[in-house]
Every structure is written in C-alpha cells, then in structure tokens.
Amino acid sequence: MNSVQRKRPQWQQNLYVLWFGCFMAGMGFSLVLPFMSLYIDTLGHFSHMQLNFWSGLTYAATYLVTAVVSPLWGRLADRKGRKLMLLRASAGMAIVMGAMAFVTNVYQLVALRALQGVFSGFISNANALIATSAPREKSGQALGTLSTGSVTGQMIGPLLGGTIAGFFGYRVTFLITACLLAAGFILCLFFVHESFEPVEKGQQLPAKEIMHQLPHPQLIIGMFVTTMFIMAANNSISPIISLFVRELLHNHGNVPLISGIVAALPGIATLIAAPQFGRLGDRIGTQRILLLGLIFATLIYLPQGFVTNIWQLAILRIFVGISDAALLPAVQTILAKYSPHTVAGRIFSYNQSFQSVGQVSGPLIGSGISGFLGYNGVFFTTAALEFVNFVWVWHSTKPLRIKKNNRPT
Structure with a gap:
C-alpha cells in the first residue's frame, strides 16, 4: 500500500x-x-x-x-x-x-x-x-x-x-x-456532497418545453413507458409466487420459507450481474444491453409456465435476475446520458412515476390472469409483455441507431 x-x-x-x-x-x-x-x-x-x-x-x-x-x-x-x-x-x-x-x-x-x-x-x-x-x-x-x-x-x-x-x-x-x-x-x-447551482423558480422550464428541447424526446418518453412495462412484468408474479410454490410442493414442506428463497433468488443474481452489464453497456452501447435483456427475459418467462418442480422454478428465477440486471439500470443510464443535468431531477422523478404505475398495475395483472388462466398463464402473459416491451424499445431507440449509422468514419 x-x-x-x-x-x-x-x-x-x-x-x-x-x-x-x-x-x-x-x-x-x-x-x-x-x-x-x-x-x-x-x-x-x-x-x-x-x-x-x-x-x-x-x-x-x-x-x-x-x-x-x-x-x-x-x-x-x-x-x-x-x-x-x-x-x-x-x-x-x-x-x-x-x-x-x-x-x-x-x-x-x-x-x-x-x-x-x-x-x-x-x-x-x-x-x-x-x-x-x-x-x-x-x-x-x-x-x-x-x-x-x-x-x-x-x-x-x-x-x-x-x-x-x-x-x-x-x-x-x-x-x-x-x-x-x-x-x-x-x-x-x-457524507454525501453535491456541487449544485440553484435554479431560480422563474427560470425553470415547464415540462412540455423540456421535452421539446431534449435532443431525443421520443427516446426519453420511450424509456418512461419501458420502465412501467418492466415493473409491471416484475410485479405480475408477486401475488401468485407463494401459491405457485405451494402447488409445486403439493402442500408439503415449509412453503413460506421456500417462497421467500425463490422470491429472493432474482435479487441475488441482479446484485452480481448489474455492475457487469453497466460496464459492458458503457463499451458496446446501453441500448443494446436493454434490447438483449428484454429478449432474454421473454425467453426466460416462457418456460416458467411449464415447470413441474421447485428446482426448475428456482433455476429459472435466477435467470430472471440476470435479465433484470440488464433492464432498469440500462434505462436509468440512457436517461442520464441523454438528459441535460439541469433537469435530471425532473426526468428521474417522471421515471419514478411510471415505475409506480407499473408497481400497482403488475400485481393487478397477475391476480386477474391467474383467476382466468391459472398460475401458468401469468408467466405466459408476462413473457408476452416483455416481448411487447422489446418492440417498443426497438422503436424508441431508433434515433440512437440512426445517429450511430450517420456518424462519419
């Protein structure tokens, strides 16, 4: 040292x-x-x-x-x-x-x-x-x-x-x-210190003007909606996860403990993978990480609807955590890179509003679907939601692909 x-x-x-x-x-x-x-x-x-x-x-x-x-x-x-x-x-x-x-x-x-x-x-x-x-x-x-x-x-x-x-x-x-x-x-x-220059109340732009002055307003609005989709997909499983675990265990074993472990597995995977995806996104493009994460999430949710034992579900939930590590951090990075610092507080607060809408609508979707299609149907619906989100992000990030293709070599 x-x-x-x-x-x-x-x-x-x-x-x-x-x-x-x-x-x-x-x-x-x-x-x-x-x-x-x-x-x-x-x-x-x-x-x-x-x-x-x-x-x-x-x-x-x-x-x-x-x-x-x-x-x-x-x-x-x-x-x-x-x-x-x-x-x-x-x-x-x-x-x-x-x-x-x-x-x-x-x-x-x-x-x-x-x-x-x-x-x-x-x-x-x-x-x-x-x-x-x-x-x-x-x-x-x-x-x-x-x-x-x-x-x-x-x-x-x-x-x-x-x-x-x-x-x-x-x-x-x-x-x-x-x-x-x-x-x-x-x-x-x-221990937190911020170098900040206050902005007078009269100098703040209205939300509509902020969106007009952003270099890529379609991209920023697209990320807000993407956040809502991601949170809705993640939380759609919440109301039924313990019930699904109980069904897979045939009412035997410590259902609350095992449900807690299964629910925690994605978080462990995200904890490990998120910084790695962030570093990779800085090198190859954050929008690529986001698109790949959504495709991966779609492919991972589908087989969860076919699992027959708790071990299969646990392994697939670990992969869900890996896909999560590529999603919300990527959205936040895109918002950070393509928003002026003077309006960062409002941009991230708008994103939190959309996140909250997803956190409310997700459990409602899961509960409603499970009533009509059973627990398996929730996973199939979530996979479809992730794919719709992929299409949405592909359209929303079009300005970044155009900018890259037009960059002089």
Missing part, C-alpha cells in the same frame, strides 16, 4: 453512501410487505373479502401517491439540489414508518401508507445525483452499481421482516425499519 493515499473522487464516495441509502429505502418498502395483511387483520374484525380489499388498498396507496407527487419533488430537486431531497425522503420515511407501529385502525394505516408515498423519491434522487456527478464514460457502471442497492434491500427485506415479526411482533418491526431509515438520513447528511 502506498504511503500517500489517493483521495477517493467525491462521486465515488457519494456512490457508496447512496448505495447503502438505497439499500435502506428498498428494505424499508419491502420489509413489512410479507405480514401487512396479517397486521391489518389485528386492527379489526374483517371478512375475507374485506381483508383482501384493505390489503390491496394499503399496498397500492404508497405507489399511487408516489406516481402523483414525484414530478413535484423532481421540480424542487432541480431548484434546491438533490441532497436536500434525499434528506427529506429519508427523514420522512423514517417518521412515517415509525408511526405505523402505533396505529389503532386500518384507516390510520392506509393514511400513513399514502403519506409514505408523499415522502418517496430517495432512489430517484440518488440516481439523479450520481448521473450528474459521475463521469459520462462511467455512468453505466455507476448507475448499475447503485441499482443493486435497492434491489438487495428489496430482496433481503421480506426475509428479514418475516423473521423479526416472528420473534418480536409486527409493531417492533416497523420501529426497527424506522431506525434503519434514520441511519440512511444521518449518512447522507454527513
């Missing part, structure tokens, strides 16, 4: 701290989901139909509100800075999550879940900050690495949440999650 240590570039320090913050945010959103319906059941006397209704509403409330308010926070981020938005999101989520431990009825819980959506935006602003501070030639690798933080948190969250709830009860789990989110706030406060 050299006696004189080189100082780490600021963008790299931000990346490491924000990775942990995104990990906390991802875990904060997913840690309570495995027992949310059970927690609701302790708040009153509900029929089976009422419990399903309140569980669905409680789940959707956060994402519906996020879809609406994200552009407002993005506009403020471009005026006041992304670090301020990171502190606002992490502090707000910590307070709201802690308050959920003290609710006495389901109406309070739904209201707090909606308020959690108001304080969303940590991950989108982390992406915006890294996108505007990392060197362009390393943006794919940096955003690919950052994306693994939230993915890992979402992967570990359900397993950790179920374990804590089993030992300490539901309410203590909310308090522990609040403490973890508070830790993310403290790290951002002291």
Whole structure:
C-alpha cells in the first residue's frame, strides 16, 4: 500500500453512501410487505373479502401517491439540489414508518401508507445525483452499481421482516425499519456532497418545453413507458409466487420459507450481474444491453409456465435476475446520458412515476390472469409483455441507431 493515499473522487464516495441509502429505502418498502395483511387483520374484525380489499388498498396507496407527487419533488430537486431531497425522503420515511407501529385502525394505516408515498423519491434522487456527478464514460457502471442497492434491500427485506415479526411482533418491526431509515438520513447528511447551482423558480422550464428541447424526446418518453412495462412484468408474479410454490410442493414442506428463497433468488443474481452489464453497456452501447435483456427475459418467462418442480422454478428465477440486471439500470443510464443535468431531477422523478404505475398495475395483472388462466398463464402473459416491451424499445431507440449509422468514419 502506498504511503500517500489517493483521495477517493467525491462521486465515488457519494456512490457508496447512496448505495447503502438505497439499500435502506428498498428494505424499508419491502420489509413489512410479507405480514401487512396479517397486521391489518389485528386492527379489526374483517371478512375475507374485506381483508383482501384493505390489503390491496394499503399496498397500492404508497405507489399511487408516489406516481402523483414525484414530478413535484423532481421540480424542487432541480431548484434546491438533490441532497436536500434525499434528506427529506429519508427523514420522512423514517417518521412515517415509525408511526405505523402505533396505529389503532386500518384507516390510520392506509393514511400513513399514502403519506409514505408523499415522502418517496430517495432512489430517484440518488440516481439523479450520481448521473450528474459521475463521469459520462462511467455512468453505466455507476448507475448499475447503485441499482443493486435497492434491489438487495428489496430482496433481503421480506426475509428479514418475516423473521423479526416472528420473534418480536409486527409493531417492533416497523420501529426497527424506522431506525434503519434514520441511519440512511444521518449518512447522507454527513457524507454525501453535491456541487449544485440553484435554479431560480422563474427560470425553470415547464415540462412540455423540456421535452421539446431534449435532443431525443421520443427516446426519453420511450424509456418512461419501458420502465412501467418492466415493473409491471416484475410485479405480475408477486401475488401468485407463494401459491405457485405451494402447488409445486403439493402442500408439503415449509412453503413460506421456500417462497421467500425463490422470491429472493432474482435479487441475488441482479446484485452480481448489474455492475457487469453497466460496464459492458458503457463499451458496446446501453441500448443494446436493454434490447438483449428484454429478449432474454421473454425467453426466460416462457418456460416458467411449464415447470413441474421447485428446482426448475428456482433455476429459472435466477435467470430472471440476470435479465433484470440488464433492464432498469440500462434505462436509468440512457436517461442520464441523454438528459441535460439541469433537469435530471425532473426526468428521474417522471421515471419514478411510471415505475409506480407499473408497481400497482403488475400485481393487478397477475391476480386477474391467474383467476382466468391459472398460475401458468401469468408467466405466459408476462413473457408476452416483455416481448411487447422489446418492440417498443426497438422503436424508441431508433434515433440512437440512426445517429450511430450517420456518424462519419
């Protein structure tokens, strides 16, 4: 080791701290989901139909509100800075999550879940900050690495949440999650630094003008819709995965544990593969990685509809994680590379709105399809959705292919 240590570039320090913050945010959103319906059941006397209704509403409330308010926070981020938005999101989520431990009825819980959506935006602003501070030639690798933080948190969250709830009860789990989110706030406060020039309110362009002034507006809008498709496809399996596992096990074995492992496998694969795809995209073109990832996802979802045992499903879910590693990070990299830094906050917040729509519509699609076509039909429908997304991306990225073909040799 050299006696004189080189100082780490600021963008790299931000990346490491924000990775942990995104990990906390991802875990904060997913840690309570495995027992949310059970927690609701302790708040009153509900029929089976009422419990399903309140569980669905409680789940959707956060994402519906996020879809609406994200552009407002993005506009403020471009005026006041992304670090301020990171502190606002992490502090707000910590307070709201802690308050959920003290609710006495389901109406309070739904209201707090909606308020959690108001304080969303940590991950989108982390992406915006890294996108505007990392060197362009390393943006794919940096955003690919950052994306693994939230993915890992979402992967570990359900397993950790179920374990804590089993030992300490539901309410203590909310308090522990609040403490973890508070830790993310403290790290951002002291260790994240942003070089930011405030933009006056009167100097900000309206959304319509921003789109007109972008070099490739069709590409940016196309990536928003692509994000929605990706999240809808990923979440379409969520409502039926444990039921499908139970069917494959013929009602034998530890279904909750095995379901948790199967659900976590894609996240493990994404954690390993995402930085590699980001680095490769910086070399061969991020749009190529995105297109290949969508084709691969289509081919991987199809055979899941034909599996006959849990091992086949587990192996295919690992490959789903590899395809995921090529998708959302690629979209975020394209948004970063083809959007001016002055509007990055709004661009990533619009993308989060579309992401939230996908997170709500995906489970609805999965539940609806499974009712008509069975569990296998959900996988076939998801494969079709991924292929439609491929066609959409092929059309949306046409300006990049034209630009490359017209480049002088």
